Structure formats: structure tokens, C-alpha cells
Amino acid sequence: MGKIITGRDVLRQLEADLIGKDSHRGVTFTYSWLANQLGHFTLGFIPTLLIQALLQKFTNLEAPAIWAALGIAVFWFGFEIYNFLGPLLSKRVSRAKHLFVPSRHKYVFQPDWRNITYDTITDIGFFWLGAYSAYLYETPSSSKVYLLLFLILLLPCRYWYITKMYLQAAQYPFQCRLSQWTFSISEADRQTVLSFLNAKRSHKHLLIFGGRGNGKTSLGVGIATERSIAHETCFYTTGMKLYSMFSERNSRSLHHQRNLWTWRQASVLVIDDINPGGLIDDLITPSQFLRLLDANPNNRKTLAEKDVIWILGQDDQQELINQKWADMLRLIGVDEDDIHSVSLPLKTSPAASQGKM
Template sequence: MGKIITGRDVLRQLKADLIGKDSHRGVTFTYSWLANQLGHYTLGFIPTLFLYAILRSCTDLEKPATWAALGIAGLWFGFEIYNFLGPLLSKRVSRAKRLFVPGRSKYVFQPDWLNIAYDTATDVGFFWLGAYSAYLYVTPSACAVYLWLFLLLLVPCRHWYITKMYLQAAQYPFQCRLSQWAFPISEADRQTVLSFLNAKRSHKHLLIFGGRGNGKTSLGIGIATERSIRHDTCFYTTGMKLYSMFPERNSKSLHHNKPLWTWRQASLLVIDDINPGGLIEDLITPVQFLQLLRANPNNLKTLADKDVIWILGQDDQHTVVNQKWADMLHEIGVDKKDIHSVRLPLKA
């Protein structure tokens, strides 16, 4: 599991998100999430006021505020249900030629539908909070329902804000959930990925071999992203950056700001671009990597005691290269049964 984000960490991030100009400091995942939910609230509040004004002036309906709030709440509920089911329907394979578009591809890895449903429910909650706020604005009444809805939303707010902190602390170069990965892979390798993702015990190492453009980096990031969403401490780096950090006793000195955790403290490490593969001769061999690793005696134990995804290039001698890296991992203290590999097929 690694470090757990504390309340002090959350308050520090909130301060960073709320104070200062985004044009100067940039936009974080947490800031984007706050802005997104404020947008949902506003899209519930303002349309309800407009609809109320129309119903009040153009119809003889009793309680136009109630109908306006219910109408906008129902509209956004239907929209979010469509957003939730849309990816599922778009990937479904048609069973009848005249009822659905045939030939849709299946998911290589199934989405975490429970997680997506939770996100959908959170968005709907903010839409409804905005609509009910508009209702109270034009029809002052008891605020008990509003208060309960607001308090209920605090639970998912805490969960999603902290989740975004786990994601941004990992320093991924791009966003990619595992269900978005859509490249060829054998069934045996697919099961290896799922086994690594869902393993309860730690200290597992996954070697991902593949050529350029066949999705090895996005696969590694996709796996790690799912772990980040589960509130595991993950960290992404490239081979070259990691080599420069090996001699450091404390990698915090390499950062201008204070990270929540470094590569040494993370429970899952993703090491990308170790070798290009293909026609380019390996820039670093397992023996050379081990020599760099020994620049600091703590490095061996650090890598052996965490989950690591190794992203390597493709090579003509698949079995030989795989075994050399596996032997190197075993030499630093990784049990052989905890070393797994995935070999992605070359693009046609």
C-alpha cells in the first residue's frame, strides 16, 4: 500500500488548488475535478432558474419551481445514464444484423463499472444539488433535504479528491485506464496482466516486451492507473531518469517541490523506455543495469521489495533477453515465482 494520504496532505493540496492563478502554476487533476463539479452544480442551478422563469410566465402550472427543478434534475440524470451506458453499448457485439451495428470490438480488459457508476452518481448528485439550490432560491423553504444532500456528497468528494491526488502524485505522462487499452495480446498474456493487477501480495515484477507503437507504455500506465485509483502509491519514470537517481541517498533532493512520495517510497514503480529494441542495439543490458543499481546498496532492496513494471523493447532473441532480465531480478532478491513477462505482438 505504501504511504497513505493524510488530512494534512489534502489541506495542503486544497490550498495549492484554490490560491494562485492556474495560468501561472498550471492545472492539476485535483483542480480539474473541483472545477468539473462546480460546473455540474452550475448546470443544475442556472437552467433551473431559466426554466422556472419560462414556466412561471408562459404556463399556468402550479409550483413552477418544483417542476423546473424536477425537470432539470431528470434531464441531467438521463444524460449521465447515457454517458454511463454509452461506452458499454458502443463496445457490445451485435447479435442481430438489423438491431445493432455489427462488428464492434470487445474490450480487451473490462472497465471497472462499479467505479464508473460511483463517478456517475457523484456527478448526478452535484447536478441535483444545483437544481435544488435554484428551487430554494426562488421558493424559500425548509433546507433539511438540501442539507442532507450536501452532507451525503461529502463522502464521494473526499474519495474522488484523494483519488486524484494519488493519480497526480504518480507523475504519469498521459491518462490511460486499462479498459482503454486496445492492442493485440494473447489470452495467456492478458491473464498475466490481470493476475499482476489483482495480486494481493506485493514484490511482483512484470516485464513488458514490445516494439514501437504496439502499446507497451500505455499498458504499463493503464495497469498502474488502476492501482492508483485503488489508492496504491505508484510512481512513473523512464530508465534514463531512474539511472540518474540511483546514486542518490534521498531522491527528494531531485525535486523542486515536495512530492507525496518518491520512487523509493512508492509501492508500484513503472520504469519506461529501458531499451528501444528493434534494429537499435540495446542501450543498456541487464548486467549494466545491475552495475548502475549497485551505486547505492539500498537500491537492490528498494526494487526487490516493491511491485515493478519494466517496459522493454522488442528483440529478435525473445527467450534469451527475457531470461537475462529475469536472472538479473532474481539476483537482486526477487523470487522467481514473482517474475512474470508479457510479450506484445509486433504490429503488422
């Protein structure tokens, strides 16, 4: 079972996000989320003040602050609903990052609409909080409604901040949700991916075979990203990095900051670039991988008792290579029923542009 993020972890992350200069330390997912919501608040607050000033100067409306706040609240509500319902109704990926513009590529894997709905509601809440703050600034009155809205927003704030912590602790090389993956895949393999995605902490192993540019890395990252959003402890690493950590008893992140969990403690492990395959001879064969794994007697049990996504190259003798890796997994203690594989075809479609997460 993977580590659970505690309140102490959250406070430590908040301290890291709020103290120091981002030009020196870099920007984390959690910091970006805080800045994003502050931006939503500001886009509700400042336009309300500006419109209220214009209404007060050029119209005879009573209580212009109320009309300004309501107008901004309705505008941002409509904007967010449009960006949400657009892809839902057309079932297509947007070409744009901020405004839904349908493209010709349909979803291979459906988005998590409940999660997107929650994100939309959170954004709308911060827009409204900003607009209402501007109204109270211009027309001081009872703040009970404001306090209620603020307290309601604390719940999604907690969820999203912790979710971003799960995502950044996984150390993914890029951001990619599974619904953004638009490469070719057979229906049988698509169902295999969905089965692995929904099998939480069940010691399943997924072998992803594919040539260069087939989307195998983005598929593996996309699957694990969905598991991270479900608050599972995931860890991404390349084969070469993992080989160097096999002999360590308590390997830590290669980054300068201490990570929340290691590859040993994660419940889902993504191993990328194990070998290229194809025209290049396999750099690491299953038997060689097993010899490296045995640098620590506990490594076999560690790998067997977690969900692992193995990203491998494509080979002319794919069925034989597939069987060799499956045999190696059985040797380390993985049940036959827990070993699954997908093989991505050579012909691919363009990858989806990566948007907000």
C-alpha cells in the same frame, strides 16, 4: 508499504488548488476535479432558473420552480445513465468524450464498472444539488433536504479528491485507464496482466516487451493507473531518470513542487524506456542496469520489495533477452514465482481515445 495520504496532505493540496492562478502554476488533477463538479452544479443551477422563468412567464403552472428543478434533475439523470449504460450494454468503447457513440473495438480489459458507477452517482448528485439550490433560491423553504444531500456528497468528494491526489503523485505522462487499451495481446498474456493487477503489494515484477507503437507504455500506465485508483502509491519514471536517482539517498520529484512520495517509497513502480531494442542495440543491458543499481547498496532491496512494471523494447532474440532480465531480477532478490512477462505482437490496433478519468 507505500505512504498513505493524510488529512494534512489533503489540506495542503486544497490550499495549492484554491490559492494562486492556474495560468501561472498549471492545472492539477485535483483542481480539474473541483472545476468539473462546480460545472455539474452550475449545469443544474442555471438551467433550472431559466426554465423556471420561462414557465412562470408562459404557463399557468403552480410552483414552476419545482417543475423546473424536477425537469432538470430528470434530464441530467437520463443523460448520465445513457452514458453509463451505453458502453455497459454494448461492451464497446465510445468514440466520443461526452456522449456514448459505439465504436467497432471491443474491450480487451473490462472497465471497473463499480468505479464508473460511483463516478456517475457523484456527477448526478452535483447536478441535483445545483437544481435544488435553484429551487431554494426561487422558493425559500426548509433546507433539511438540501443539507442532507450536501452531507451525502461529502463522502464521494473525499474519495474522488484523494483518488486524484494518488493519480497526480504518480507522475504519469498521460491519462489512460486499462479499459482504454485496445492493442493486440494473447489471452495468456492478458491473464498475466490481470494477475499482476490484482496482486496488491506482493513484490511481483512484470516485464512488458514490445516494439515501437505496440502499446507497451500505455499498457504499463494503464495497469498502474488502476492501482492508483485503488489508493496504492505508484510512481512512473523513465529509465534515464531512474538511473540518475539511483545514487540519491532520498530522491525527490524532478518537478518544482515536492512530491508526496519518491520512487523508493512507492509500492508500485513503472520503469519506462529502459531500452529501445529492435534494430537499435540495447542501450542498457541487464548487467549494465545492475551496475547502475548498485550505486546505492539499498537499491536492490528497494526494487525487490515492490511491484515493478518493466517496459522494454522488442528484440529478435526475445526469449534470450527475456531470460537475461529475469536472471537479473533473481540476482537482486526477486523470487522466481514473482517474475512474469508479456510480449506484445508487432501487429497492433489503433489506441483508444483517452477520455475522462
